Amino acid sequence: xxxxxxxxxxxxxxxxxxxxxxxxxxxxxxxxxxxxxxxxxxxxxxxxxxxxxxxxxxxxxxxxxxxxxxxxxxxxxxxxxxxxxxxxxxxxxxxxxxxxxxxxxxxxxx
Amino acid sequence: xxxxxxxxxxxxxxxxxxxxxxxxxxxxxxxxxxxxxxxxxxxxxxxxxxxxxxxxxxxxxxxxxxxxxxxxxxxxxxxxxxxxxxxxxxxxxxxxxxxxxxxxxxxxxxxxxxxxxxxxxxxxxxxxxxxxxxxxxxxxxxxxxxxxxxxxxxxxxxxxxxxxxxxxxxxxxxxxxxxxxxxxxxxxxxxxxxxxxxxxxxxxxxxxxxxxxxxxxxxxxxxxxxxxxxxxxxxxxxxxxxxxxxxxxxxxxxxxxxxxxxxxxxxxxxxxxxxxxxxxxxxxxxxxxxxxxxxxxxxxxxxxxxxxxxxxxxxxxx
Numbered sequence: 001x002x003x004x005x006x007x008x009x010x011x012x013x014x015x016x017x018x019x020x021x022x023x024x025x026x027x028x029x030x031x032x033x034x035x036x037x038x039x040x041x042x043x044x045x046x047x048x049x050x051x052x053x054x055x056x057x058x059x060x061x062x063x064x065x066x067x068x069x070x071x072x073x074x075x076x077x078x079x080x081x082x083x084x085x086x087x088x089x090x091x092x093x094x095x096x097x098x099x100x101x102x103x104x105x106x107x108x109x110x
Numbered sequence: 111x112x113x114x115x116x117x118x119x120x121x122x123x124x125x126x127x128x129x130x131x132x133x134x135x136x137x138x139x140x141x142x143x144x145x146x147x148x149x150x151x152x153x154x155x156x157x158x159x160x161x162x163x164x165x166x167x168x169x170x171x172x173x174x175x176x177x178x179x180x181x182x183x184x185x186x187x188x189x190x191x192x193x194x195x196x197x198x199x200x201x202x203x204x205x206x207x208x209x210x211x212x213x214x215x216x217x218x219x220x221x222x223x224x225x226x227x228x229x230x231x232x233x234x235x236x237x238x239x240x241x242x243x244x245x246x247x248x249x250x251x252x253x254x255x256x257x258x259x260x261x262x263x264x265x266x267x268x269x270x271x272x273x274x275x276x277x278x279x280x281x282x283x284x285x286x287x288x289x290x291x292x293x294x295x296x297x298x299x300x301x302x303x304x305x306x307x308x309x310x311x312x313x314x315x316x317x318x319x320x321x322x323x324x325x326x327x328x329x330x331x332x333x334x335x336x337x338x339x340x341x342x343x344x345x346x347x348x349x350x351x352x353x354x355x356x357x358x359x360x361x362x363x364x365x366x367x368x369x370x371x372x373x374x375x376x377x378x379x380x381x382x383x384x385x386x387x388x389x390x391x392x393x394x395x396x397x398x399x400x401x402x403x404x405x406x407x408x409x410x411x412x413x414x415x416x417x418x419x420x421x422x423x424x425x426x427x428x
């Protein structure tokens with residue numbers, strides 16, 4: 001846990017996200033998506049801020065289409081927050097830092 | 111000057127706002143740029159290949175173009191704030207901007223808040239957003255590999271999106287409500303030459319069908335009044351933009367569609383408040399015209415601030 005986003009993929013998704021003890025926020029992104037590039041610094045900042053409480057992860061949808069398809073991703077950036085292995089919140093589109101933070105805090109408090 | 115008091119506040123971080131910020135920052139005016147989206151760049155960020163911005167003969171991505179503008183403005187001292195503006199209170203010396211991050215004040219304000227995607231306003235559109243309904247082909251196109259999709263619209267944005275989608279989709283329907291396109295000739299030629307694109311003329315989308323994902327569009331032919339159903343996995347809505355001017359109602363003179371009315375030097379009807387880019391009535395709706403508007407607005411704002419300072423004793427600055 002260095003406070004930087006955890007790279008997840010088809011191989012480790014089950015262990016790192018679905019079976020994780022702590023909540024996990026997954027940023028579904030791709031290199032060709034400009035709004036994803038805008039969100040990237042926010043995701044990195046949140047990874048540091050929530051280090052030890054929530055795992056902040058990134059999943060490249062181009063390299064891992066099966067995971068993206070499983071969660072019905074049709075638009076990126078999409079952020080899904082998992083708790084107990086299940087999606088509990090989902091945000092489609094680039095949003096301000098504050099919105100992600102308040103949603104993460106809501107999940108922590110629930 | 112207090113921490114939240116500036117010479118110039120620019121609302122909006124697209125090409126118009128960034129160009130204005132380069133000019134005002136470089137003129138040594140304390141400049142704050144307020145942007146409601148994460149990061150700056152505006153509408154052009156999602157354009158993969160900008161072919162007509164002067165100085166880039168090989169083209170450039172909208173993201174790279176606007177991030178370069180941002181770096182240029184930051185180099186001269188521009189500050190940025192990620193917040194949404196909810197109100198503007200004009201005053202002779204101090205203009206107050208109410209935002210989701212508190213009140214900020216300035217001598218002059220440049221409104222460059224641009225425009226947002228127009229929605230179709232049909233059943234299914236909101237429910238299926240992000241599940242097959244999209245407003246950005248370059249963001250979401252690759253999710254429709256080997257599938258059939260539709261683009262709604264007939265302007266440059268619509269035909270460019272249709273062309274981009276042929277890299278992924280097996281078939282792209284371009285649905286337009288008239289019998290001819292509005293797009294520039296060069297863009298029209300590309301559409302007609304592309305065997306993957308089929309234009310459906312004189313047709314309106316009346317509903318988007320699907321539960322967890324888009325399954326079909328309900329269509330209405332405006333001349334024959336025939337109803338039909340078109341099976342597609344995705345629909346890209348590209349029917350124009352509406353100005354982001356809600357916070358200006360009752361403050362500035364707007365046209366019935368919400369565009370700010372300016373003169374040829376970007377002055378609004380309120381002294382010290384300028385407008386630039388797509389928020390303006392009769393904007394060229396191009397990155398280069400927006401940047402030009404921004405530069406003009408900045409030059410006029412700079413003159414306004416100088417004149418205002420000259421008219422006031424220095425003690426009033428505190």
